[in-house]
Amino acid sequence: MTRVSTDADSESAAVRAVWRDLGLPGLIDVHTHFMPDNVLNKVWDHFDALGGLWPITYRGDGDERLALLRGFGVRHFTALSYPHRPGMAAWLNEWACGFADRNPDCLRSATFYPEPGARDYVAAAVDAGTRVFKAHLQVGRYDPRDPLLSDVWGTLADAGTPVVVHCGSGPEAGPFTGPGPFTEVMREHPRLTAVIAHAGAPEYGAFLDLAERHERVHLDTTMVFTAFTELWAPFPDEELPRLKDVAERVLLGTDFPNIPYPYLEQLQALAGLDLGADWLRAVLYGNAARLFGL
Template identity: 80%
Template sequence: MTRVSSDPASGSADVHTVWRDLGLPGLIDVHTHFMPHNVLRKVRNHFDALGDQWPLAYRGDEHECLDLLRGFGVRHFTALSYPHRPDMAVWLNDWAGGFADDNPDCLRSATFYPEPGAGDYVAAAVEAGVLVFKAHLQVGGYDPRDPLLSDVWGNLADAGTPVVVHCGSGPEPGRFTGPGPFSEVLSAHPRLTAVIAHAGAPEYVEFLGLAEKYGRVHLDTTMVFTDFAEARAPFPADALPRLADLGERVLLGTDFPNIPYPYAEQLHALTRLGLGPDWLRAVLHGNAARLFGL
């Protein structure tokens, strides 16, 4: 097994070795989190409350995390945030818009919640140049089939704007997680460009099936195949050929900075799969570059 630096802040050489050996100009990470300071503090408090179950590897402020990510060679990334109550999404989107203005290498990001006017503010965000949305069914605790979201999904499907959706039941199941509820959204909006966060962990096989059924469904690699994830929700070995066949719709995601191990571990975990350099080049850079027109 490839070893990574025990000091996450000094692990850039480990990361550079992976993408340089593949002849890539760097990485595109579609699942990273930058958010208002008070929201980030609450997120970190949540993980800290888990104690040794989730020891955060990165605890720097916004500027320190940006420096680390760029130092790893990440050329483009996201600022994914997610509301857990009404009247929160617009505020988060305003913050994310300012963040993208200040950091042009960040893909302009936004979110939404099932509330009156959601369709309107999502349409306005698309018109304003948002490139990626985030929906978190576990934290948000909402049903993706809520009629208040019908226009949202329809707008995103029509625009072709990707939405990263945390709809798998890991790390803890929610009322509307699992493949069932979101599969009904896809049935109603089959042209939706959805990126299934964490490859749908732990329901990997079911979400692979959705990606095989719907040509605009993608999977992100966030935390998948790392030792941390394999100990809790192992990816079934007999499903790897199906993941290889979907190589053009698998995207690098990491959850940085909210991860309990060095950033390089995600890359080494993908390398250990043995799916070949072409697959890795597509996952680490090419697929996202094509999807977002970079």
């Protein structure tokens, strides 16, 4: 198992310095992963099989990972999980519900899959206080336009509950990734509050178009602008001004713990864009605080 070495105390101090220098009370990270150990271990096995191309930086147990995030000053975070077959989502949601009950700084999270009963368990999760959902079109390899999901998207749109959607084609294209399929979902459900994971990498421009057309479409920063991602999905310089145009709908995301570099690098990459302190304050805290009523 490959693991990037980090000094927790020094990294925590460096991360805290970023938000303290901006006058923030901490960070809100909308794209982090906590899930049952057997599921997370399979995720890590997938990355390990890449032969060192994607080492996992934060491979500690759940308590260690929670302590790290809190040490960084992350005030609120998510427990995003995602099924790859029928019959998984309800079980994952039950686990995530218990996790949030034990850890109130975690935004209660849930997921879904195109299957009979999805509408009912999504509605039940919303009624139980779920704050954010995750849809992973690449791993799930499902069509977001599947009729079994129409009522799911409608339920989430009516409730105003955000859903983090991995619909870009990076790091590996799937049969229903890219801007086309999810753009059609937004056309059918224009009031849906969607957070495009990884800012839609590598189709950044097309997902910026989507955000400009739909006032409830957001972008998260997960892995974008870091040296690792710039090697295979560089963000076009000419698109940077558009990030200021949708400044109130860009949210900090990191993919913690499944990242091949220290957490600090995401913050440094965002600061290095030189889009201004106000923009950075909004991205690291203010936008998510407003979206989730924190």
